[in-house]
Amino acid sequence: MMVQPLGIVFSESALRSDQFAVLAAFVAINTVIYVALAVAKMLPKIYVRDHVASRYSRQETRSIHPDGPA
Amino acid sequence: MGRFQRAVGLVIFGSAVLGSVMLLVAVGAGDPDPADAPSEGVLFGIWRVLYDTEAPPTHILVAAAGLALVFAASVALLERRIATRARRSDRPDVMPLAPKVVMAETRGVYAGPVTVTVLIPAHNEEACIAATLESLLSQSHRPARVIVVADNCTDATVQIAERAGVEVVETVDNRRKKAGALNQALERILPAQGDNDLVMVMDADTTLDAGFLEAAVRRMTDDRALMAIGGLFYGEEGKGLLGQFQRNEYIRYARDMRRRRGRVYVLTGTASMFRPRALRTVAAERGRTIPGVPGDVYDTVVLTEDNELTLALKTLGAMMMSPAQCTVVTEVMPTWGALWAQRLRWQRGALENLGAYGLRQQTSRYWAQQLGIGYGVVALTSYVLLIALMVLSLDNWVWFPFWVGIGLLFTVERVVTVWRGGWRARLLGATLFPELVFAMYLNVVYVKGILDISLQRQAAWKHVVVQVGDRRIRVGD
Secondary structure (H helix, E strand, C coil): CCCCCCCCCCCHHHHHCHHHHHHHHHHHHHHHHHHHHHHHHHCCCCCHHHHCCCCCCCCCCCCCCCCCCC | CCHHHHHHHHHHHHHHHHHHHHHHHHHHHCCCCCCCCCEEEEECCCEEEEECCCCCCHHHHHHHHHHHHHHHHHHHHHHHHHHHHHHHCCCCCCCCCCHHHHHHHHCCCCCCCCEEEEEEEECCCCCCHHHHHHHHHCCCCCCCEEEEEECCCCCCHHHHHHHCCCEEEECCCCCCHHHHHHHHHHHHHHHHCCCCEEEEEECCCEEECCCHHHHHHHHHHHCCCEEEEECEEEECCCCHHHHHHHHHHHHHHHHHHHHCCCECCCCCCCEEEECHHHHHHHHHHECCCECCCCCCCCCCCCCCHHHHHHHHHHHCCCEEECCCCCEEEECCCCCHHHHHHHHHHHHHHHHHHHHHHCCCHHHHHHHHHHHHHHHHHHHHHHHHHHHHHHHHHCCCCEECHHHHHHHHHHHHHHHHCCHHHHHHHHHHHHCCHHHHHHHHHHHHHHHHHHHHHHCCCCCCCCCEEEEECCEEEEECC
């Protein structure tokens, strides 16, 4: 009997099929998508507005006290 | 349930699957090369490894990452635009709770100092109500009134509450669960509440952290257009690994909220505070601009009444926030079964709410979120499938340096985002795969929720009671 190196369940040649290549590419793209989101989540969030001088200033108080500071 | 509501699940999950299929077809059309055989190398002079230096082409990497970031940024921009629109609205007929409308109606009027009336809906909560009351009564800003809304209690909840010296209101013929109980209590107390007499609703299984009320009252004093404040919840200690999974999840959610500077996703039922004007307006608008029974503050038909109320307030233009100082500790589910019941209710409730509100500007963010989870289910499942295929087919494990690097990035993200949770949280994040299994579990719940709503299965709004040691824990909130 000829002994062939085999994977546990499927033959290793299954990994060289076109279908597997498509699945692998799909997973690869998704993984990159999620890692991009993960990195964005990990880095400190920058609010551009904080670093730009604002022209907005409150016209009137928003306090429950009518004579509170604006 | 309307036909549209039934279709919600399919619309969302169908779109996610369709998106995945389109990507698959595009990938197939690009004719990816089947992998070549890996090379063999020797690490540290002794460890023989097979490795494959293959990595996706740069333009694909850039396109995928760019697409993800553009999608995330679009959702954020859309949300910002909607918030700005509400802030600028001065039309009481369209957005009666918009800041400009509220400011105009209260200009020059002093309705007295801010007071807090706390409502705690309780259905057989003898195990935890004492701790809840203790956390309330020891706040630096004492609530003016604490009312336990005892709903069909058959245990010692009422006695414990009375012993703690708080008011107890028992519901009458309430068959509409928590929302029904709250509506009964609100019907009694709302008419006497002035503009600054806030109503806080909190779960009986939740304890407030010190300083919650003080911080909330300060914000409500400084801004009379602020209509609601939602608590940020953290998971209680204990319950082993399952507890840690949930704590990590809650820590990441709270971190997200801080990064959003408190802009609310959901005014959680665990602890949220409202200006009476907000609740009265919701009750008045039901059946008109928002779904529900006219006169009801809470919608009694839905499974997730807190999520529904958030959508109602957003639709009416209300400004709300979750300040970083307003934190609460809530129960984590002690068993996988209990977690299943809880999350299925959340998921199904969220879908039902979206169905009831339809596609409006204010709900677009939530639709996008559901779509994102749907796509995540497809992505994670295909990932697991791929890994399984490789494990079952390879004679020898092959290392892919590029993907190992990507994996390391994920690991760093998992650790950084739970840093505040201490070494246990970080350790769990660092091991990566257990959290993937947890995510997979939640994905299965998501799919079950979609199936249930599509097949119109009876929603399980019932309490699951779990025995943990000598405590019986009610699950379902």
